[in-house]
Amino acid sequence: DGGITQSPKYLFRKEGQNVTLSCEQNLNHDAMYWYRQDPGQGLRLIYYSQIVNDFQKGDIAEGYSVSREKKESFPLTVTSAQKNPTAFYLCASSMGAPHFYNEQFFGPGTRLTVL
Amino acid sequence: DQQVKQNSPSLSVQEGRISILNCDYTNSMFDYFLWYKKYPAEGPTFLISISSIKDKNEDGRFTVFLNKSAKHLSLHIVPSQPGDSAVYFCAGGTDKLIFGTGTRLQVFP
Numbered sequence A: 001d002g003g004i005t006q007s008p009k010y011l012f013r014k015e016g017q018n019v020t021l022s023c024e025q026n027l028n029h030d031a032m033y034w035y036r037q038d039p040g041q042g043l044r045l046i047y048y049s050q051i052v053n054d055f056q057k058g059d060i061a062e063g064y065s066v067s068r069e070k071k072e073s074f075p076l077t078v079t080s081a082q083k084n085p086t087a088f089y090l091c092a093s094s095m096g097a098p099h100f101y102n103e104q105f106f107g108p109g110t111r112l113t114v115l
Numbered sequence B: 001d002q003q004v005k006q007n008s009p010s011l012s013v014q015e016g017r018i019s020i021l022n023c024d025y026t027n028s029m030f031d032y033f034l035w036y037k038k039y040p041a042e043g044p045t046f047l048i049s050i051s052s053i054k055d056k057n058e059d060g061r062f063t064v065f066l067n068k069s070a071k072h073l074s075l076h077i078v079p080s081q082p083g084d085s086a087v088y089f090c091a092g093g094t095d096k097l098i099f100g101t102g103t104r105l106q107v108f109p
Helices: none
Strands: A004-007 A010-013 A019-025 A031-037 A043-051 A054-057 A064-066 A076-078 A087-094 A110-114 B010-014 B019-025 B032-038 B045-051 B056-059 B062-067 B072-077 B086-093 B097-099 B103-108
Touching: A004 A087, A010 A019, A019 A031, A019 A087, A019 A110, A043 A064, A043 B097, A076 A087, B010 B019, B019 B032, B019 B086, B019 B103, B032 B062, B045 B056, B045 B062, B045 B072, B072 B086
Parallel strands: A010 A110, B010 B103
Antiparallel strands: A004 A019, A019 A076, A031 A043, A031 A087, A043 A054, A064 A076, A087 A110, B019 B072, B032 B045, B032 B086, B056 B062, B062 B072, B086 B097, B086 B103
């Protein structure tokens, strides 16, 4: 059945290490997004991609990098430059550009803890 | 700069009664709004949307009202059910979504 998968559900890393979070979708969606959620805060946009081989920075892109080599995949790398990487990371996809008729479907999330 | 605000972090409602979740925004460029529901350790799921040219949209037990002059929208759930207990996020949209901080709804028997 169609959906968005994120793996792993929980991830632990030592400070100073880069880590890559996986996001795969089989919904044939063009657009994909990465959000970060912290306690007491809404979802904040890190990066988004509306088409393969193209992506744009969101509101909090510093310390993160992405790639979009395939339509189905949009991995997020949390680099050592990200000052506060511990958070819940959510990947989403939508048929096209954000609009009220193009709802975003979310994956189950990855909780990253940096020790 | 918090463009979308949900000033009530939590709400407790008895089963069968109406739940009203509120959301205020500052960005007059939003041309649509959405509500998402989120259970712990899961991704949000879409609930209902409204275009900025409308003032009401209804889907079953869920109704969203938009007051553009007040820059305010609300989500009404009638009747509330225990399964509605979750965190609700409103979001305003232009070329991207801006989410509020969420309101935790608890529906008790």
